[in-house]
Amino acid sequence: MKPKVAFFDFASCEGCQLAVLNCEDILLDILGLVDIVEFREAMSETAPRFDVAFIEGSINREQDAERLRDIRARSTYLVAMGACACIGNVQARSNFIAPAENFQRVYGVEDRNMVQTDPEFWPLWAHTRVRAVKEIVPVDFELRGCPLVPEEFVHLVKALVTGATPRFSTQAVCVECKMNENECVYDQGETCMGQITRGGCKAICITNGYRCDGCRGILPHANLAAHHGLLQSKGLSEPQITNRYRLFCSAESLGRVGRTGHDK
Amino acid sequence: MSAFFVHKEAVTQWIRHLARSNTVYFPQRAGQSGFRFKPVKETTEIQFDRYQPTLAPPGKKLAPAEEPLFRYRKQGDAAPELVPILDQSPRILAGVRPCDLKGIHLMDRANREGHGDPHYLTRRTHTILIAHDCLQPCDDSCFCDAVGSLGWRDNADLFLTSLEDHILIEVRTGPGETLIQGMNFPVCTDVAAVKSRAEAQRAQPFGRQFHADLARIPAIIASQWQAPVWEKQVERCFSCGSCNLVCPTCYCFDVHDDFDLTDPNAGQRTRTWDGCMLPQFAEVAGGHNFRPNPAARQRHRVKRKFEYLTERFAEGSFCTGCGRCGRQCTTDIDIFNIVNDLIDHAEANS
């Protein structure tokens, strides 16, 4: 019996589902291993139960949380897919800003006031915090990154088929940088999040000439004090450092880094 | 064996000539300050004078970051087909500096001990080493002289020494000899004289020096298990493993399996680099970690280089002094400084 697999999206750009669809050369082989029963980007079919539910996107509204709980209840395994689902991603930066201020920034003062006074909009106030999937329901596996890494997606599917435990890196991005024999970003006069960021991405950004911005989240063993000091020594201001830490991993870094009040 | 004294331009042409019928790796510029051992092409700049240690040491060509150990194909009830993957493609590593030449020698020792590693050794027998002496330290990070790597030539097939616009080519092995056949290089009539002229140009002292004789260092480090140096030297450590992965004598690995999407009955077992500075390296089933903190891991790394492997193989040092680990550590943790701190701490407490 091939496992029944479903994809669901919440607050996201749906880029992770596209990344999966972009595995064109191997997609048919994957379909040989699993039955995809729900995939809004590619089909419209619904099923009562799933062996594996892939969740894309962060959870921003209470009705999303309800939908997520329902999916969890109908799934054997639940996979958080991509940075939004795993760690909140860029939209979680709004967690550091008062909701009223957020509304004002986006809609202007007048509409902000209307949102506050018109009962029709009051449910919007439930949108006060962007949450990662694991903050609401238990997550079995995480496919980190913005977007996810197709090789990790394939690896997870294979592991689920064999019953093996999938292996995801708990090492710094530096490991893969060294494997690629990249020149260190710091030796190019830039700064990088690679030393404190979960690897598994094959250091794709650095290998292609950019730096690591930490989209896979902060390592559990990250030496944040040392990294903060390093960024300072390279001339970054406190607000700049806070921005770097919060770009992708706001939800995850909450309480760990950037409690300096420079949120604007 | 024979020796030749050849104009640098002719040596450059010879390397290019070799590269037309062989895979020849030579240090080439990469990025803003780095070098990489990359295959020589017609347009590759071949120069012997400006050098910084490559990002990865040349020995990693013999133990790549990821390599298949074997391919398998399950055959129902019958025994599966198992095919070891041994890389017999010939390669020439040219422009290998003495520190890295020593590194390859030490990798040879470790991979030949007991159960010889077939994957490394197969590549090694198909590899020819053209080494090149250093008369000046490559930068402020190197300490090759302090660990006895400077002037190392034992495992070179050909050993090159630059002297102004000429290069002395010393042939050391049969495979080395085949590389210069037909080149009609001018024979060097007085090797000793050329060498002593080169020696006169060698910097003195050469690079950084330890605060104690190399021969004393294993015992000093052995006496410093509890030294505060270990904790102090990892305050800034990210446990990123970079120091392991760029080391010419780090060879630890992890192993994993993968099956083919196109045929789930077939697949391969692969090994990838691993490193003792990475947090989970010494974890056992059930989660107990025998080196649970960065200080314990750093101590293990330093002791491997300067005590454990040094004594196991009766080599002066398993650190080659190439300086890569310190150079590529983003918070400047330098094994040279750790060893000197340990020496100082031992002296102060003796």
Place this chain on the structure above:
Amino acid sequence: MSATPHASDPAIDPALYLPRMARILEVTPLTAREKYFKVELPEPLGHRPGQFVMLSLLGVGEAPISISCGPRADNMLEMVIRDAGSLTHVLHGLKPGQQVGVRGPFGSGFNLDDFYGKQVLCVVGGLGLVPMRSLIQPILAQLDRFASLTIISGCRSPAEELYRDEVRAWERLGQETGKVRVIRLVDRTQNLPWDGQVGLVTAPLSSLPIDPAQTVVALCGPPVMYKFVLLELTARGLSHAQIFVDLERRMKCGVGKCGHCQINHVYCCQEGPVFRFDQIAHLPEALQ
């Protein structure tokens, strides 16, 4: 011109990392988490007690597994495997007739010459009984060559007891011969029926009727157990040279290359996993 390679290296064994295939003959659950596996190899394994194999499933992975049977002339290999990781989890789903890969045996193991003529004391905790059985079996098979055999075996609760019937058979053999003594303990009964003692494996040591001068100890258990057992044994006047310990590390290669099992300068997969304790007592990483 093309480069000529160096002469072939006699140290190259192309099959070093290739497993031999073995067929599963029997799978029996011993507890909720542990299963007993009996597999048949193409030829005898030829192992010593206390050695280990690298067990693998193609496409899943490889892991070090203790050998649980004494040396034997046939092609059988017995193991007890806890469902504790990726490979072992998949192994637990296998059935007789299916194939597993085996490399080895690896490591030093116990040398019976160290035990002949002695009062043998085996102290085991939890899964430690699995490798220790490979030493107990050959001792029981030639009991007249030993002064006596005492087995102190502890586990957390009656539900976690391994080789339940076999250990009681050893006990009965002891009553018949007078040369074997088995002390079975659990940390807590957890309200389950229990016909042994309650307590830690260290408890019986102080009053054990042994002659310290004639005793040799084999010790295997979780890392936390060693320190306390060693303290008790030292208090009884035993020297470190009379104690053999079987240590656990997570080997990835079994052949002294991957570095994972290193205890200070010692490669556990080569020089161990069984050590005479005086040879590693000075190693800070051995028992921490």
